[in-house]
Amino acid sequence: MPAPKSEFEELHPCDFYTPEELFDADEMYTVYEIARLLQGLDADADIEPETENVLLDWAIPWVVENADDLVVAEPRNDDEPGYYGRKE
Template identity: 55%
Template sequence: MPRPREEFDDLRDFEFREPDEVLDDEQMYTVYEIARLLQGVDPDRELDVETENILLDWAIPWMLDHSEAFVFAEPDDENEPGYYGLE
């Protein structure tokens, strides 16, 4: 439900970082790890499913928007996620 602007004390600009500001160019990451890093969360931190889903909702469009910056590696097992890194 919408809320009046005056209820908020701290309004900030809406910005996304560039991939090279988030990822180390010598590492490969799962989409789950990228989602955590985008939010400043340790990539190894365990999260509940609901939180993980919210982070993925932000990360996937960001990755698609920056798709030219990424390379992809197949997962070790078909039941595991693939890995992404900087081009």
């Protein structure tokens, strides 16, 4: 159910990092790592699975929105996800 804006003490702009701001140029990242980076965490930060699932809700649309500026690599083996990096 929608909530009135007046119920919140503070409202922030909905600004997201660009791939250039978020990624090192020579690195590739999984969507799980992207989710952490978008929250200001280290890519390898240890987080609870429930938290990771919530962060993925932010990361997946971010990848879609920035697809023109990204490159994709297939998983190196069957038990890992794909990787994303900055398009040069």
